[in-house]
Amino acid sequence: MAKPRTFSGIQPSGELHLGNYLGAIKNWVADQEHYENFFCIVDQHAVTVPQDPKLLRERTRSLFALYLACGLKLEYCVLFVQSHVPAHTELAWLFATITPMNWAERMIQYKEKKEKQGEETSVGLFSYPILQAADILLYQPKYVPVGEDQRQHIELCRDIARRFNDRFGQTFVIPEAFIRPQGARIMSLTDGTRKMSKSDPSEFSRIHLLDSPDAIRKKIQKAKTDSIRGITFDDPARPEAHNLLTIYMLTSGKSKEEVAAECAGMGWAQFKPLLADSIIATLEPIQKRYQELWSEPGYLHELMRENAAKARAVAEQTLQKVRDAMGFLSLEGSLT
Structure with a gap:
């Protein structure tokens, strides 16, 4: 039987952080043999802000290399850059013609970003979820691995797919x-109630x-904690303790029960060096492989070219079905 297909995208608008790795990429790597994977570096989404x-360009190349360094293998996935596949923007335009305005207006992330950008808010930011739907549906995936904060965008994608299918005939798989549930939300080191984010102005939040190892130790040393003796999971009054224990659990490979027993009697002065060492050990092989790849720009470029061609072959097949369904005249074959 064919493996179920997945699609995931991430912006090259900042450096990947531990939350990206533990919440998503580590899981992708662990499960990649079980799926037919499409991983997209969504550079066209990045330009919705200056x-x-x-x-x-540098961040796009770096992200491509870092994905591979994290353990994604090209025999199990297609790793490509969004702007290298023109079908993404064409399908986004076609979806925009059938998507009601109020569907896009209800997007929570758009409302939040609009408040920050004010009059500088672009049409591209407004239509961002429609392009995201095109990104996904071009590859007809069964699953879209996302964080909880992206659930609303996936629901919009599903709504668009259903609307298209209802209007033009069965064309898209509904993803x-x-x-x-575990490790899906790694929180900020400076505020345990907020998700770790590359857009946070504080470098010490992630x-x-x-x-470098020194930078990691410094950030963990400065991480927000509390004055309660003993470090425990699942206390609503101690979000930072829960977050740091979760990071330790995921980087050490220990179970929640093992970590709880190990750390119950510790103070922060004892726990923080332990956590820093665990993070450093997790990232060391990734950083080594990244430097090897980054030192061979020609090899990276060729990998990008090969994977873009694989993605275009699948995307164009879907897009042609859409063109035919919507009534566009093709120059291929007969005109009758």
Whole structure:
């Protein structure tokens, strides 16, 4: 039987951090043999806010190399850059013509970002979820691994697919959000109630995958804690304790019960060096492989070219079905 297909996308608008790895990429790597995977670096989403062109190109290449360094294997996945596959923007436009305005207006993330950007809010930011739906549906996946904060966007994608199918005939698979309960939300080191984010202005809120050991130790040392003796999971009054224990559990490979027993009698002065060492040991092989790949730009470029061709072959097949269903005249074959 064919493996179920998955699609995942991530922006190259900042450095990957520990939350990205533990919440998503580590799981992708662990399960990659069981699925037919499409991983997309969504650089066209990144430009919904101003970007430095040179930095965007560098971050896109870096993210491609870092995905591979984290353990994604090209025999199990297609790893490609969104802008290398023109079908994404064409399908987004076609979806925009059938998507009601109020569907896009209800998106919570758009409302939040609009408040920050004010009059500088772009049409692209408003239509971002429609492009996201095109990204996904081009590859007809069964599952879309996402964080809880993206659930609403996946529901919009499903609504668009159903609307298209109802209007033009069965064309799209209706994808399912795949949200893992454990480790899906790694929180900020400076605020245990907020998700770790590359957009946070404080560098001490997150650990980048390419941070040096000294930088990691410094950030963990400064991580927000409390004055309660003993470190425990699941106390609503202690979100930072829960977050740091979760990071230790996921980087050490120990069970929740093992970590709870090990750390119950510890103070923060004893626990923080232990956590820092665990993170450093987790990231060391990733950083080593990344440096090897980054030192061979020609090899990286060729991998990008090969994978873009694989993605285009699948995306164009879907897009042609859409064109035919909507009544566009093709120059291929007969005109009758």
